[in-house]
Amino acid sequence: MIVFDNVSKQYPDGTMGVDGLSFTADEGQITVLVGPSGCGKTTSLRMINRLLEPTGGSILVGDADVMSQNVVALRRQIGYVIQNSGLFPHRTVLGNVASLPIMLGMSRKDARARAHELLETVGLDASYAKRYPWQLSGGQQQRVGVARALATDPPYMLMDEPFSAVDPITRAQLQQEFLRIQSEVGKTIVMVTHDIDEALTLGDRIVMLRTGGHLAQNATPRELLRNPADEFVANFVGRARGYGALGFTSDVQLDIQPARSVRIGEQTANDDEWLVAVDDESRPLGWLRTDDEGIAQHADVEHATIITRADGTLRDIMDAALSSPNGRGILVHEDGTLRGVITLEEVTRAIRVSKGL
Amino acid sequence: MGFDWIAYNAGRIGELTLAHLWMTLTPTLIGLVIALPVGWVAYRYRRLYPWIVGVGGLLYTLPSLAVFIILPMMVGTQILDPINVLIALTVYTFALLVRSVADGLASVSPETNQAAEAMGYSSMQRFVRVQLPVATPVIMASMRVILVTNVSIVSMAAVIGVPQLGSLFTEGFSRRQTLPIIVGIVVCLILAIILDQLVVRASKWLTPWLPKERA
Ligand SMILES: Nc1ncnc2c1ncn2[C@@H]1O[C@H](COP(=O)(O)OP(=O)(O)OP(=O)(O)O)[C@@H](O)[C@H]1O
Ligand SMILES: [Mg+2]
Numbered sequence: 001m002i003v004f005d006n007v008s009k010q011y012p013d014g015t016m017g018v019d020g021l022s023f024t025a026d027e028g029q030i031t032v033l034v035g036p037s038g039c040g041k042t043t044s045l046r047m048i049n050r051l052l053e054p055t056g057g058s059i060l061v062g063d064a065d066v067m068s069q070n071v072v073a074l075r076r077q078i079g080y081v082i083q084n085s086g087l088f089p090h091r092t093v094l095g096n097v098a099s100l101p102i103m104l105g106m107s108r109k110d111a112r113a114r115a116h117e118l119l120e121t122v123g124l125d126a127s128y129a130k131r132y133p134w135q136l137s138g139g140q141q142q143r144v145g146v147a148r149a150l151a152t153d154p155p156y157m158l159m160d161e162p163f164s165a166v167d168p169i170t171r172a173q174l175q176q177e178f179l180r181i182q183s184e185v186g187k188t189i190v191m192v193t194h195d196i197d198e199a200l201t202l203g204d205r206i207v208m209l210r211t212g213g214h215l216a217q218n219a220t221p222r223e224l225l226r227n228p229a230d231e232f233v234a235n236f237v238g239r240a241r242g243y244g245a246l247g248f249t250s251d252v253q254l255d256i257q258p259a260r261s262v263r264i265g266e267q268t269a270n271d272d273e274w275l276v277a278v279d280d281e282s283r284p285l286g287w288l289r290t291d292d293e294g295i296a297q298h299a300d301v302e303h304a305t306i307i308t309r310a311d312g313t314l315r316d317i318m319d320a321a322l323s324s325p326n327g328r329g330i331l332v333h334e335d336g337t338l339r340g341v342i343t344l345e346e347v348t349r350a351i352r353v354s355k356g357l
Numbered sequence: 358m359g360f361d362w363i364a365y366n367a368g369r370i371g372e373l374t375l376a377h378l379w380m381t382l383t384p385t386l387i388g389l390v391i392a393l394p395v396g397w398v399a400y401r402y403r404r405l406y407p408w409i410v411g412v413g414g415l416l417y418t419l420p421s422l423a424v425f426i427i428l429p430m431m432v433g434t435q436i437l438d439p440i441n442v443l444i445a446l447t448v449y450t451f452a453l454l455v456r457s458v459a460d461g462l463a464s465v466s467p468e469t470n471q472a473a474e475a476m477g478y479s480s481m482q483r484f485v486r487v488q489l490p491v492a493t494p495v496i497m498a499s500m501r502v503i504l505v506t507n508v509s510i511v512s513m514a515a516v517i518g519v520p521q522l523g524s525l526f527t528e529g530f531s532r533r534q535t536l537p538i539i540v541g542i543v544v545c546l547i548l549a550i551i552l553d554q555l556v557v558r559a560s561k562w563l564t565p566w567l568p569k570e571r572a
Contacts, residue, residue, distance in 0.1 A: 049475050075477035086472030089465075090490045090566045100476050103486070132566045145472075158475075 001027050001062070002048060002156065002190060008056035009043050009213070017043035018213035020057070025205070028186040032203035034193055036236070040213030041192040045158050048190065049078045061156065076104075079149030079157040079187070083165050085141040087133040087148070093119065094129040097147045104152065111151075118147040121184075123177050139170040146178070150185065159191040163198065175201055196237055200225070200244060208233055222248055246315035252350040254317070256310060256331060256340040262288065262296045269294070274326045277301045282337040284330050307332055310339040314354060318347045362536055370525075374544055377521035380514070381507045381552070384443050388450025389500070395451070396458025397484055409455060416452035421445060421510050425517050442514040449510065450503050457499035461492025494567060497560035501553050508549040512541070522548075 002025040009017040018040040025031035033041045046052040047059055050071050058065045066074055087096050097115035102108060119129060122143040133141055142162055149157060163171045163178075175198065182189065193199055199206050200221045208216040208224070210232055217229040225245045228234035234241070261276040261284070262268050268275060277288040277296055286301040306323040308316040310331040320329030321344040328341040363370070399409040424445045429436045432444065465488050473483045515523030525541030528534075 051471065051475060072477045072479070075475055078475070080472060080475035082468055082472060084466075084468045086466070086468035086470075088469060088473075088487060090487075090564070092566075099486070103478075103482065134566075134568070148472075148476075 001025065001060070002031075002188060003060040004044070004057070005060070006057035007044070007047065007054050007059055009040070009047060009052060010055045016040075016213055017052075018047070018054075018209075021209070021213065021215055022057075023207045023215065023218050025188060025190050027188050029204040030182060030189045030191060030202055031205045031207060032191050032193060032199040033207050033209060034196060034199040034203075034236075035209035035216065036211060037194060039209040039211050041194070041209060042160055043213065044209075045160055045190060045192050048156075048158055049075050049080060076152060077154050077156055079152075079154045081142075081145045081149045081157065081159040081162045083161040084138075085133070085145035087141055087144055089133055092130050092132055093124070093136070093144050096133070096144055097151050099151075100148070101151050115147070115151065118150055119144075121150070121181060122147045137166075139166045139174060142166065142174060146181070150181075155188060157187045157189045159189065161193055162191070164193065164195065171198075178202065197244065200247065208236065243315065246318065246351065246354075247313050249311065250314050250350065250354045252314075252353045254310070254342060254350055255346050256342050259284075259330070259338060259341045261338055264296050264298055264301075266296050267294050268296055274328075276330055276338060276341070278338055284332060284338045287325055287330070305330060309334065314347065314351055317342060318344075318351070321347050363540060366537075370540065370544065373520060373522050373524060374548065377508070377511055377523075377545070377548065380439065380442055380446070380511045380519075380521055381504065381548075384446035385450050385500070385504055385507055387443075388447045388454060388503075389496075391447070392451050392454035392458050393489075396455045397462060397488075399455065399459040400462040400488075401480070406459060410459065413452040413455045416448050421449070421513055422516065424448070425514060437518045439514070439519045441517070442511065442519055446507050446510060450507065453503050453506075454496065454499055457495050458492065461495030462488040464495060465491045490563075493563050494560060497556055497563070500560075501556045504552045504556060505549045508545055508552065512545055 004021050004023050007021045008019050011017055021040070021044060023031070033044055035041055043052060047054050048061065048066065050066055053067065058067070060066070061069070061074065061077070088099065091099060094112060094115050097118055098108070098111040101111040101114060106114075116126065116129065119126065124140060124143045124147070128136065128140065133144070136144065142165075145162070163174045166174065179202065191202060203221055205218070206221055206224050207218050210216040216236075217224060217233045219227075219229075224233070224237060225241050228237055228241070259276045260273065261278045261282075263278055263280065264285070272289065274287050274289060275296070277285045277300075279285060284307055285298075286303050286305040286307070288296060288301050302325050304323060305325070306316075306320045307330045308320045310333065317329055317331070320331065321327060321342060324330070327344045329344075329347070330341055331339045333339045395409060399406045425441055426436070428434070428441045428444055429438070434440050462484070469487065469491075470483065473487050478486065511521055512523030512526065514521065515527045522541050522545050525537040529536070529538035529541070
């Protein structure tokens with residue numbers, strides 16, 4: 001647990017970086033600090049591992065005030081990931097990940113074995129292990145940064161805009177993988193971002209700051225979208241309140257209809273109907289209209305169709321219906337096999353129900 | 358006079374070469390050892406940087422011959438003592454290197470420094486494990502210049518009578534013989550080239566992370 005108790009930071013030139021901030025980052029959860037540029041997010045984060053010292057209030061990591069803890073011992077419990085990764089340019093990918101464990105006395109062999117495991121965890125192929133940071137893309141560097149922060153298995157992680165220097169597609173991918181990793185490691189994480197969508201996607205709890213380093217709202221993503229505390233929060237959340245608010249799993253019962261499906265290569269009745277093309281394992285590939293000969297072929301599949309899980313968010317399910325050539329979304333089971341189809345009308349009905357309309 | 362002169366004097370040329378090498382390497386290494394901590398101080402305490410680098414620059418502009426002559430008065434050595442040459446060259450080496458060390462250490466990106474600090478690296482551990490390795494190419498580039506310069510400055514010490522390859526020049530002049538002068542120049546040149554190449558190799562070996570082909 002990390003606790004901010006009325007924390008302030010005044011820089012030597014008089015600027016208030018953070019002003020009377022209180023919040024709690026719960027054990028095993030992702031707490032996201034979000035807000036406009038200059039609102040004190042980085043300042044807050046860097047006080048946790050004492051790269052900066054608070055000028056007022058106190059910060060607890062575990063049960064003790066950070067200022068009363070040995071600074072090196074404190075930092076060794078806290079992994080740190082920053083925007084441009086900050087990798088050691090003179091060390092290979094493997095060397096970067098293994099450097100701290102080796103410095104702390106782990107044998108080279110064990111440290112390397114552990115580093116290899118971590119590279120796998122963060123989704124980096126073993127063939128990258130011998131490369132140097134300049135030979136990696138920005139996204140790959142961030143993966144190494146995360147692996148390095150995990151190397152000594154610290155209970156806490158601080159992340160300052162870890163995914164903001166990469167393109168949107170890579171970012172979304174890194175975010176999803178990060179959530180997967182977190183579900184395995186269960187660290188207590190404080191992350192900084194200025195991107196509200198990222199905060200809503202990743203945060204178990206969102207601490208929104210306003211300019212001047214004041215707390216604007218401390219809430220779960222759902223609460224933040226439903227009940228923004230004031231105009232500032234509402235404006236900052238912005239568009240996300242509408243479409244974005246659908247990005248939570250809903251408990252509305254959906255009327256999912258059975259789908260007519262066809263395996264690739266099979267003969268179909270030539271009745272000019274849309275069918276769901278599936279592979280040998282019954283996993284849907286997309287919608288298909290059979291050709292004159294009535295043979296289901298790969299080339300005829302509409303690959304632009306989004307396929308999503310039946311137990312997913314209304315946002316994803318609506319995307320599935322909207323991207324379909326016939327207004328019906330293809331839904332799958334957890335294992336990727338065909339579950340059924342849902343009409344656009346049924347999705348809008350579910351949205352109305354979920355909003356209590 | 359010709360090849361038989363060289364054959365006859367081979368032993369002496371060898372001795373002079375060794376003396377020359379010793380008088381080049383010793384101050385270069387001592388200068389490096391002093392420049393590392395002082396350069397670190399200049400890097401760490403930015404307010405001292407202009408002073409330290411400024412003094413270094415000033416020392417470097419002192420004419421070497423004047424230093425060879427003034428130094429004995431200052432440190433109380435004999436004028437013909439080779440120690441004068443060692444001290445003077447150490448000062449030159451230090452003067453040139455201190456800036457490279459400070460700038461090389463500063464070439465580590467702020468993110469990398471911050472990450473190391475956040476990982477619990479002490480400033481000493483950061484110096485040894487991160488900043489110094491990253492500064493190596495910059496320091497080595499200066500070392501090349503310094504070694505070659507020192508080879509030639511050492512020969513100047515012949516004027517004040519300290520024996521090394523430069524002695525061949527002074528002897529050649531006083532006896533109006535060109536061969537010793539040519540031999541002196543050629544051996545100096547070979548020495549400089551070999552030392553330079555050794556530094557290039559050492560630098561490559563110490564910095565395997567750098568791109569192989571640098572455009
Ligand atoms: N070393 C410093 N000296 C003086 N003021 C500073 C210093 N560092 C930051 N500040 C000021 O403190 C305030 C908070 O800065 P901080 O870096 O924490 O913002 P941030 O929320 O991380 O912004 P961004 O999203 O742009 O990274 C800003 O007004 C900034 O100008
Ligand atoms: Mg910041």
